[in-house]
Amino acid sequence: MQYALLIHNQPGIEEALPEPERAAAYAEYLALADDPRCIEAAQLQPVETVTSVRMTGGRTLVTDGPFADSKEVLGGFCLIEADHLDDALALAARIPAARFGGVIEIWPVVPR
Amino acid sequence: MTGLEQVFRDEWSRVLASLVGFLGDFERAEDAAQDAFTIAAQRWPTSGMPANPGAWLVTTARHRAIDRIRRDRTLAEKIQLLPVPEVVVDDIDDTVIKDERLELIFTCCHPALPLDGQVALTLRALGGLETAEIARAFLMSEETMKRRLSRAKNKIRLAGIPFAVPEARMLPDRVDAVLAVIYLIYNEGYQGRVDLGAEAIRLGRVLAGLLPTEPEVLGLLALMLTHHARRQARFAGDDLVLLDDQDRSLWDDALISDGRAALDRALALGGRGAYVVQAAIASLQMREAIDWPRVVALYQRLVQLTGSPVVELNQAVAVAQAGDPAAALRTVDRLDLGRYLYFHSTRGELLRRLGRRADARAAYERALELATSTPERRFLTRRLEDF
Numbered sequence: 413m414q415y416a417l418l419i420h421n422q423p424g425i426e427e428a429l430p431e432p433e434r435a436a437a438y439a440e441y442l443a444l445a446d447d448p449r450c451i452e453a454a455q456l457q458p459v460e461t462v463t464s465v466r467m468t469g470g471r472t473l474v475t476d477g478p479f480a481d482s483k484e485v486l487g488g489f490c491l492i493e494a495d496h497l498d499d500a501l502a503l504a505a506r507i508p509a510a511r512f513g514g515v516i517e518i519w520p521v522v523p524r
Numbered sequence: 525m526t527g528l529e530q531v532f533r534d535e536w537s538r539v540l541a542s543l544v545g546f547l548g549d550f551e552r553a554e555d556a557a558q559d560a561f562t563i564a565a566q567r568w569p570t571s572g573m574p575a576n577p578g579a580w581l582v583t584t585a586r587h588r589a590i591d592r593i594r595r596d597r598t599l600a601e602k603i604q605l606l607p608v609p610e611v612v613v614d615d616i617d618d619t620v621i622k623d624e625r626l627e628l629i630f631t632c633c634h635p636a637l638p639l640d641g642q643v644a645l646t647l648r649a650l651g652g653l654e655t656a657e658i659a660r661a662f663l664m665s666e667e668t669m670k671r672r673l674s675r676a677k678n679k680i681r682l683a684g685i686p687f688a689v690p691e692a693r694m695l696p697d698r699v700d701a702v703l704a705v706i707y708l709i710y711n712e713g714y715q716g717r718v719d720l721g722a723e724a725i726r727l728g729r730v731l732a733g734l735l736p737t738e739p740e741v742l743g744l745l746a747l748m749l750t751h752h753a754r755r756q757a758r759f760a761g762d763d764l765v766l767l768d769d770q771d772r773s774l775w776d777d778a779l780i781s782d783g784r785a786a787l788d789r790a791l792a793l794g795g796r797g798a799y800v801v802q803a804a805i806a807s808l809q810m811r812e813a814i815d816w817p818r819v820v821a822l823y824q825r826l827v828q829l830t831g832s833p834v835v836e837l838n839q840a841v842a843v844a845q846a847g848d849p850a851a852a853l854r855t856v857d858r859l860d861l862g863r864y865l866y867f868h869s870t871r872g873e874l875l876r877r878l879g880r881r882a883d884a885r886a887a888y889e890r891a892l893e894l895a896t897s898t899p900e901r902r903f904l905t906r907r908l909e910d911f
Contacts, residue, residue, distance in 0.1 A: 497684045497686060
């Protein structure tokens with residue numbers, strides 16, 4: 413079944429790592445994107461670049477910033493095909509953000 | 525409980541586990557198992573019990589499940605709904621039922637489920653308790669408990685929680701999660717009307733049978749057995765009776781020796797984890813003459829393992845029993861447990877022993893303010909009357 417891994421991290425933490433560690437983390441992200449279970453993976457631009465939109469009373473309301481205001485922001489996502497939740501968990505636990513103060517949410521995807 | 529009820533209770537988890545493995549769906553498996561048990565309840569009293577009740581139940585349940593799926597499929601085809609999953613019908617073996625209870629335990633105690641859901645599901649699926657019984661045990665309405673169970677089963681299905689023994693890398697954490705659920709059930713045992721203490725021990729015994737070389741599993745079993753052995757002696761009417769004053773003739777010798785055996789096996793396997801250490805402490809405290817310095821040393825190990833201030837409080841009690849109430853009080857006064865009843869009652873007792881009567885009285889009064897249960901209140905009130 414398919415899962416969306418939403419990678420929430422604390423902005424700046426991974427950028428502030430010493431060079432060898434940062435390079436290692438980057439390599440891990442690339443390896444993850446290359447994992448055969450990974451259908452789609454993307455890194456997102458910083459939170460300052462986010463725009464939200466909603467419709468109220470027929471009017472389009474555009475605002476600066478993400479919907480939820482929290483210390484962690486959505487830094488990237490990954491759509492994977494895994495056998496079951498434990499399989500997805502094992503993959504998610506390898507995402508570097510998980511050990512640098514971030515959190516990975518695992519959302520099961522509604523089958524089409 | 526009648527003979528038939530006992531058989532049902534004993535067979536339920538094995539039958540359900542086998543069906544979840546076969547059907548890959550918790551809800552369907554439970555419906556099918558329920559069907560089979562209903563048929564058995566109608567037939568067995570007149571036709572007699574089959575030679576292998578478990579195999580009979582599993583086979584009957586499988587046939588019923590397949591019938592249901594066929595019915596659903598016809599219905600689905602008629603109204604053109606989503607396809608119904610295929611079930612392989614041919615590989616039914618009527619005699620050999622694989623024991624898949626371990627898989628079931630790990631599914632029920634999966635950390636992706638909320639803890640209250642894990643507890644309820646474990647009691648339902650492994651313990652074979654009815655939803656109404658579980659609700660009673662937790663002093664909740666049946667409706668609320670039903671919702672809790674169905675939320676948990678829904679998540680298992682939608683999030684793809686596996687029906688499997690976790691791979692080696694995940695196993696230690698997952699075993700810990702299972703043990704936490706069982707211990708939680710045990711500790712709830714003193715509340716409602718259902719004997720959850722005995723239920724938790726039953727689960728502990730099953731788990732120890734399925735994972736015979738895991739010392740912590742044996743440690744938890746030993747701990748529960750040892751505590752449970754004293755349950756008749758812990759109360760005199762509504763009054764709490766402390767270990768020192770308990771009537772040892774009320775202790776359950778069979779449970780004590782089962783507990784001792786489980787602890788010995790855990791130690792022989794090299795177990796030094798938190799449950800094994802707690803079981804060792806409980807076991808030492810069953811002796812006629814308690815070796816307090818050894819209890820203190822075991823608590824020291826437990827403090828290292830858990831970092832818990834409550835454990836430090838218990839260690840301080842052991843230090844006092846070993847003959848040094850002043851050192852015990854120094855430890856207790858360092859602890860940040862001001863909202864904890866036993867912190868104040870322990871301080872009260874230590875201060876009393878040190879002859880500081882006014883301070884002792886104040887501490888007991890503070891403990892009484894925090895007491896919620898009747899036995900606790902009565903106990904503390906009696907203590908205060910002694911001043």
